[in-house]
Amino acid sequence: MRLLKFTFLFLISSIMVYSCKKEKPIKDLENRDPIPFNFIIPAGMPPMFIPADNPLTVEGVALGRKLFYDPVLSANNTLSCAGCHRQNFAFADSTLQFSVGITGATGTRNAPALFNLGWEKKFFWDGGAATLEDQVIGPITNPIEMHDTLTKVIAKLQKHSLYPPMFKKAFGSDSITTKLIMKAIAQFERTLISANSKYDEYKQGKIKLDEQEWNGMQLFIGEKGDCNHCHVLGSTFTDFEFRNNGLDSVFADEGRYRITLNPDDMGKFKTPTLRNIALTAPYMHDGRFKTLKEVINFYNSDFHLTATLDPNIALQKRGRLNPIEINDLIAFLNTLTDKDFVSNVNFSKP
């Protein structure tokens, strides 16, 4: 009898506890949770920080990719993110020094290439955007770029036939917000990983560099070429720091100082990665150099001494590289091109 009593009570309790659970309706295909994106960090690349509140999902990445290629994000529906970030140029803007906004206006900075962004710490040349998500609203609202307002973009997406269901699948809600637009585009951008160049194959022991490339690599890491202090050899090819590389003695663009108002940041810009560098001409924050030869000539002899000049450059002797060595360095930089990346169909217009 006692046993029966206990069984009975246990049964009731179980039923009640079970009924206490939050309603969990059986999810149909429309309402199922998004599928985690199978994200593989290539060997040799560091672990990537992914914000806890924006994990990558198949649906989120697909939505971000569609948004990235959709001119609906611009005021007159003519310019998408991809309009100035083209895959065949490693998501830099062709060979234009300054990209052209919807009104025909141009800015003062060269559109950066987009890849390996998950490892970056700050965004834009001056690091003004705190996160990859925060970066998203810059070009959309900038009057000289896509020149739209977030309120209008949300209204356009909300009445679009495809977007509300895509937001629902990715984020569980078809009520579109700025936050979700930021998250989706950032998700897609984090998938843009480039780490399969000739150099990577060499590092994995699959191939050998030719003599000129190998000589270039020695110059790159050695004190003479001294690229390695900032464009660290091996994985990301940047230290993500802000530095004054001696481009000017008077700063037309104050760079990082504009963000921090710290005099020590005058004329500093983010060290860009050197991966795919052969594809992303022109060079420097203002695209002033058309070729890698011009760039190396500048570092070899033409840098300007100012108070905030990076010490790694300030301590260098002018004219230390001869023309052969300059060509060797260029040969090595050409091994950093990732042909798979620029032809990867997962990154192209959906």
Next chain:
Amino acid sequence: MKKKLLAFGFATFILLIAACKKEQTVTEVSTSPTATVQLNFTNFIDGQAVALGLLNYSNAASNKYSVSLLKYYISNVELISKTGTVFKANNVSLIDAGSSSQNVLTMKNVPAGEYINAKFNLGIDSARNHTGVQDGYLDPSYGMIWSWNTGYIFFKHEGQFINSSKQTMPLRLHLGTDKALTPVIVPINLSINGNARKIELRFNLNKAYTNPATIDFNTDNDRQSTAAADETWIAGMKNNLNSSFNILIIE
């Protein structure tokens, strides 16, 4: 036996049903009743309620000016009692002189007590000031964030003014960055004892432009908190804003 078992089972059932209730607020030990306090934000220029588009106001520097837009953040409102207990609203409110519905903060379950000070921030604290991936009034679509330099615009006054050469000129004052965060303490005489109360936080825009720092629009008509030249203005505004509010008890 069967009856007893049934009764026992029934009791268990009731207990479990009761336990099912969500949001069981902490049972109040004290018997003092709590109350809802409604805080209305209002915007004045000296004695007059702000009217948009009127080029007829005059500040301490004798600049004639107008307000086409006036928005600012009030966050982390706290009520501090005589005995030192603190009620925290944990709010982020975006006050908009052009909105009739937005300028209300409802604080629920304010414990009984004699409240002598109200404390709040004009602006957004640094913990929330450096990403736009946020909801509510921190949603970037409210237009109160800089997209090129992640951070919120704490205070925005746009309009026109008449300069010393009698020309009508644009006025654009955007105050922000961590150093512009302004903690404000306003004395209050509010007794809570279970009855709903209504209070008004009144902002006097003219006080933002004087005492201790007199802001003259002839030199300070376009400030976006972005250049070294803006730093003196930021510091002045911060000191002025500190004493630009007072609280009135309505009900």
